[in-house]
Amino acid sequence: MRFPFAAFPFFIYVLWLLTVPMEGPLLTNWGVAGGSRWFLLTHVATLVLIGRWVNPSRLRFFVRIGAVATALLTLGLPVSGDSSLLLMAIIGISAAPLTIKTCSDLHASPHPTRTAAWCLIAANLLLAVIQSTVVWPIWPILLPFFPLLTMPIVTTVEKDDDTRPPLKRSYLLFVFIFQIVSGLMYAFLYPAYADHAFVHGLELPFYMLAVLAAVAIYRRDHDLLLVGGLTLAMAAFALLQVGGELTINLSMFFMQAATGCIDLFLLALLLTSVRSVATFAYGLAVLCGGIAAGQFISLALSSTSTMVGMAGSFVLNIAALTLFLRHHRQQRSDSSSALSGGSPPLPAAVQCLLSGREIHVLTIILSGKNYREAAQELAISESSIKTYMKRICDKLGVSNRQELLKNFAKI
Structure with missing residues (x-):
């Protein structure tokens, strides 16, 4: 099954984030105060640069380099002394490719959003265990190596179809x-x-x-x-x-x-959204940038x-x-x-189940147009229309287009 392997790098990386750079228990234990601000500052800048300049094939190279560098730099934090904040800033750079890669890996699972949710839950559960004094001594030894565990499955983050809407x-x-x-x-x-x-x-x-x-x-x-x-x-x-x-x-x-x-x-x-390096890079840069801005503003x-x-x-x-x-x-x-378009608005119960793009496609089909005409109107391929219709049928619990049209004719 692909699910466990696709989810594992993301789970491991989130756990590392929670325990080390994001003011985690290890960072606190090592006496690195305020390290997350400098990590986030360089992390955001690197994410933006990757989104703008790095193509999918080059990202694979940066992932391997970043995983090794991040693990080694994390190992150096306990003995970094006055250089700890500088080290955190460098880690922010080396970890940026891993942020994009591990999130993109979730696409390989059957249900990416649900998989992401369970990974977040599992990482927080293990964080609670790590904070326990019973098992605390083993984690400072193991956790610095966690970035290396994101590397074995290196996928290419690229646009894999044109059926997803843009970000x-x-x-x-x-x-x-x-x-x-x-x-x-x-x-x-x-x-x-x-x-x-x-x-x-x-x-x-x-x-x-x-x-x-x-x-x-x-x-x-x-x-x-x-x-x-x-x-x-x-x-x-x-x-x-x-x-x-x-x-x-x-x-x-x-x-x-x-x-x-x-x-x-x-x-x-x-x-x-459309799967691409830029989608993940800019989206995650917004997340990290907002946190960093809040932290710096709080100081002022x-x-x-x-x-x-x-x-x-x-x-x-x-x-x-x-x-x-x-x-x-x-x-x-x-x-x-x-x-x-010549078709009445879809029932609210139907709209709740579909995305905005799916609602638009279904509305066009219900107006009497065929797949080719719908594709021309939306400026996408006919195969994309078929993919949308398959998703719509699955969500509405019908087997094919004919059954779908028959059900709507009764409304």
């Missing part, structure tokens, strides 16, 4: 806004949570449950998932302003759930959580409102397009 870059703005405010939030929330946590590690199940729920929500309405993540973050901000042990814990739980929703949203967005702001909470809540409210208006306009546009 919806408008959504990246909302992800970027969330990650900025998330970085600000965690900068003030983590110290308070460290002093008042009921049980350290109790926040991780909320992230995992949110990721699991996000898979189902994304399939029905990806805008709803994004708005849900923003809403959970706003609730976390509100709770943080109240103060007190209970509300600080609840604030962390809500923020972890919000982060799980947005992380899964971005991965699903990338995995359902006052240490009062009230200021951060008010500013963060305002930004999130504006982002959520903008998203709602955009979604409302898109729905009206879809309805107008369907009516102008």
Whole structure:
């Protein structure tokens, strides 16, 4: 089966990120304070450069070099002393090809988004184990070698068909806004949570449950998932302003759930878009860039959580409102397009099951056009139309086009 092998590099890489460069327990144990900021800064710059200049065949070479370099540099962190931040910046460069490669590997699984969710959950479960004092001594020896385990399966990240839509870059703005405010939030929330946590590690199940729920929500309405993540973050901000042990814990739980929703949203967005180096590079650069921006901005702001909470809540409210208006306009546009094509708007229950592109294809077919005419109208190949129709039939539970048309004739 391809699934375990496709998922393994991504799982291993996420675990390494959580335990080392992203202010993980190993980084803290080695006394490297603030290392994640310098890792993210160079990581984002390298991702953008790869997306702009590196083709798929060259990426395979950089993956091999990056895996070896990242492992060796991670091994050097405990003894780096005053050079630790410089070393973190170099690791940010060497790890960038691995970020793109491991995410792209998920395409080889039968259900990429679901696979990504289970990998995130498994990595967080193992993170909780690593944080346990019972098994702690073995991990500083093993984890630096984890980047090497992403290398055995080196796939080529290239456009494999033309049936996936291009990356919806408008959504990246909302992800970027969330990650900025998330970085600000965690900068003030983590110290308070460290002093008042009921049980350290109790926040991780909320992230995992949110990721699991996000898979189902994304399939029905990806805008709803994004708005849900923003809403959970706003609730976390509100709770943080109240103060007190209970509300600080609840604030962390809500923020972890919000982060799980947005992380899964971005991965699903990338995995359902055209497969290319640029798609993954730019999408992941937005994720890392937002986190880095939030961390650097937090250094320049006052240490009062009230200021951060008010500013963060305002930004999130504006982002959520903008998203709602955009979604409302898109729905009206879809309805107008369907009516102008001579076919009535699709039932809401059907629209919830299909992507925007699939809705457009189905609307054209229901208007009486054949595959060749639909392909000409959408400027894609006839085989792509057939692929879309197969996916539509699978999602709607019918065996072929004739049965599909017969069912819609009854509506």
